[in-house]
Amino acid sequence: MIGILVLGLYAHTGSMPPLVVVESSSMIHEENGEVGSIDAGDLVLVHRQPMETVITFAEASNPSHPNFGYEQHGMAGDVIIYDKNGEGGTPIIHRAILEVVAHTTQTPNRSVAPDAPSNEHCPDGGSFDDALLDQDGQIGTCIMTWNVPGTNVVNATTISLSFDGDEAGYYDCKRLAHANVEPYLVVWNWTPSQEGMLTLGDNNHCSVDQGSSAVNGSVGVHSASGVVKPVRDSWLIGVAGGELPWLGTVKLALNTAPGSPGTVYVPNSSYLALFVLVTAVLAAPLVLEPVLRRLVVGAPELKLAEDELEEE
Structure with missing residues (x-):
């Protein structure tokens, strides 16, 4: 019976496993839990989708964008599940805030080692993306300028964008504002290391996964190799679909693996x-x-x- 159910969910989502259990409180909207948002202990369906179908917060909160008004799990835009830097481990389930895509590129220095620093690959500046096809037909290129779909950021050498309701849709950080801290999300003078998604937990008070290089004061999400980079298509596990509230609490209670938070964050x-x-x-x-x-x-x-x- 369970096997039939799992196969049915796989047919519906295209992912295996078709469900993930939420372990942390990074996506909660209410301290006491709320059906419709993602709480620790919820089971969430994982829909296998290509990156180009993901709708970001920037797009869904822009009145002039075709996807304006689109919401998932209590806020604008899709929630995605991804591997941290493609290295496996416990996946992250956070909201896609914006996507950075290359506008202009330049052929890199092909004589340096593959693991050389970005500035050796790109002596004229830019960011070396080792997964993006260059104009010479080889993998790896220097991204010189960037676009952010759903915003006015086009052909920019660095990305600065305020989600203040004017420059971009309003994103409430749910934190106290003071001298150098705004109440809304601000991406400031960010040079992405590669194409991909900027991601953020709804309850993380604007501390984005990609760290302080993108948003001042962000702690970032870490993998074995360091702070998470913009989420690539190959790291995308799926898009969060419907939730089955509370049912994952049993699994969390039985999980005694080292590093597991158990039911600490369950409302x-x-x-x-x-x-x-x-x-x-x-x-x-x-x-x-x-x-x-x-x-x-x-x-x-x-x-x-x-x-x-x-x-x-």
Whole structure:
């Protein structure tokens, strides 16, 4: 039965596994949990989609963009699941804020070692993207200027963008503003290391995954090789679809692996909701059986069949 369910979910999502369990509180909207947003202990469907179908916050919050008004899990734009720097480990499930794509490129210095620093690959400046096709037909190119779809950033050497409701859609950091800290998200003088997505947890108060080089004060998400870079298509596991609230709490409670947070971030209300759900599932047969039996016994079709048997 479970196998059939998993296969059905795989057919629906195109991903295996088709569900992920949320472990942290980085996406919560309410401290006590909320159906519709992503809380620790929720199961989330993972839809396999190419990067070009992902709708960013920048696009969905721009009134002049075709995808304006698109929302998933309580805010504008898609929530994606990705591998940190493509290195495996526990995936990250955060919102796609904006995408950086190359506008102009330049052929790199092909004589240097593949793992040489970016400035050796690109002596004239720019960022060396080792996965992007160059105009010479080889993999690897120097990105000199950038575009950010859904915004006015076009052919820019660095990216500066304020999500203040004017320059871009308003993104509330849910933090106190003071001298050098705005209440909204500000990407400032960022030179991306490669094409990809800038990502952010809804509850991370504008501390983006790509760190302080993109947004001042950001701690960033780290992998074995360092701070997460813009999320590439090859790192994308999928796009977050529907959620099954609370059900992943059981898995988190049973997970004793080193480094696992367990149920630390699960909202208290989730335990009560899970208890009510399990109780309802267990009680349903006891309640439904006598009701269904009464309906069957009183059905006119059954009486007609009994009369026909008596006549025979």
